[in-house]
Each structure stands twice: as structure tokens, then as C-alpha cells.
Amino acid sequence: MELKRKLADEEATVTAGAALGRACLATGLPQGMMVFLHGQLGAGKTTFCRGVLRAFGHHGAVKSPTYTLVEPYELGEQRLYHFDLYRLGDAEELEFMGVRDYFGPHCLSLVEWPERGQGVLPDADLVVELGVPDRGRTLRARAQSEQGVRVLGAMNSLLG
Numbered sequence: 001m002e003l004k005r006k007l008a009d010e011e012a013t014v015t016a017g018a019a020l021g022r023a024c025l026a027t028g029l030p031q032g033m034m035v036f037l038h039g040q041l042g043a044g045k046t047t048f049c050r051g052v053l054r055a056f057g058h059h060g061a062v063k064s065p066t067y068t069l070v071e072p073y074e075l076g077e078q079r080l081y082h083f084d085l086y087r088l089g090d091a092e093e094l095e096f097m098g099v100r101d102y103f104g105p106h107c108l109s110l111v112e113w114p115e116r117g118q119g120v121l122p123d124a125d126l127v128v129e130l131g132v133p134d135r136g137r138t139l140r141a142r143a144q145s146e147q148g149v150r151v152l153g154a155m156n157s158l159l160g
Contacts, residue, residue, distance in 0.1 A: 001149045003156050007137040013044040013130070016139050016159065017051020020128075023154035024108055025055065029078070032107040033147060034122055036114040039130035044137050045112045048130060049082050052110060056080060064112065069097065081109045085116040094120045126151060 007013045024033060037045040050062040056075045064084045065071040073080040081102045088094070094117050102109060103122055114121055125148035131138040143149040 001143040001152050003139070003141040003152055003159075005139040005159065007044070007130075007139055009136060010044070010047055013047045013137055013139075014051035014054070017048040017053075018055040019051075019155045019158040020048075020126075020141075020151070021052040021055025022158055023151045024052075025078075026154050027147065027150055029106050029108055029147075031147060032104050032109070033125045033151065034103065034109050035111065035126045035128060036124040037110060037112045037128050037130070038114070040132065043130040043132050045130055046082075046084075048128065048139075049110050049112075052108070053080060053082070056108075069094075070099075070102065072102075077106060079104075079107045081107065083109060083111040083114075083117075085111065085113040088113070088116040091117050091120045124148075 005016060007016060039045050046062065046064040053062050053073060056078055058073055058075055065082055066084045066087055069083060071082045099120060123144065125145040127142045127144060129140040141152055143152040
């Protein structure tokens with residue numbers, strides 16, 4: 001299953017992220033969920049994550065964890081992890097930080113630059129690609145698991 005959208009501006013990117021967040025909440029994430037975020041620098045990956053986190057009730061700042069690699073958020077019973085692997089030197093560094101402890105039931109992991117963690121990260125349930133054409137942004141999301149299909153279907157309905 002695939003979803004494509006034109007995102008006019010930053011607010012539309014936040015709205016799309018919030019739709020993903022609400023879709024995840026609707027499923028309860030019993031097995032946890034892995035979302036890979038692709039796009040060039042400045043494409044809106046962190047902006048999209050801000051929308052997801054707002055849907056879960058986070059109202060504070062959302063910054064890219066470029067230097068810390070991961071920013072954890074505990075929101076009620078849900079645990080969200082925002083990864084930015086842009087500065088990761090070697091995927092093995094993830095093993096040293098105990099990355100597998102972040103993936104479990106009721107956990108949502110949002111991973112920017114996932115190709116840098118290849119071989120260590122589990123497979124994605126959902127792959128989100130953000131592009132920057134001449135005007136605005138584009139969103140392309142692809143489900144890669146049964147749970148990804150359910151979440152993407154709910155997200156599509158929420159976006160109308």
C-alpha cells in the first residue's frame with residue numbers, strides 16, 4: 001500500500017505527521033512500529049516528527065537528535081523514540097548504545113537517515129519519503145508490513 005500527497009508548507013507537513021500519529025494511536029501499536037524517514041537535508045523529516053509527537057500529546061520543542069542520536073519521549077503508556085542517524089559513523093555504534101532495547105511493544109521509532117543503521121536496525125513497517133520539488137514538499141509513504149498497511153490506511157482516511 002502506498003500514499004502520496006503534496007504538502008503545501010510546513011504546517012501541512014506537521015498535519016501529515018499528526019495523521020500518522022493518530023493512526024498509530026488508533027492501532028495501539030501492540031508489536032511496536034518502526035518508521036523510516038528519508039529525504040535530503042531540510043526536506044522536513046523533523047517537522048513531520050513534530051506532528052507525530054503532537055498527536056501523542058507532546059507540546060514541547062522537537063529538535064533533531066543529530067548529536068545524541070536518539071531523543072526518547074514517554075507519553076502515557078506509549079514510548080516514542082526519535083532517531084537521527086545522520087552523524088552515525090558506523091552502524092555498529094547502535095549496538096554499543098543498546099539500540100535493540102528501544103524496539104518493543106507499544107514503542108514507536110521514527111528514524112531519520114535509516115540507511116546509516118543498515119544491518120542493525122529492524123525492518124521498517126512504514127517508509128516515509130519527503131521531497132522538496134519547486135514548491136512545497138511531497139510525501140510518499142509505503143507500508144512494508146501488515147501493521148504498516150493498517151496504519152497507512154488509517155492515516156489516508158484521516159488526511160481525507
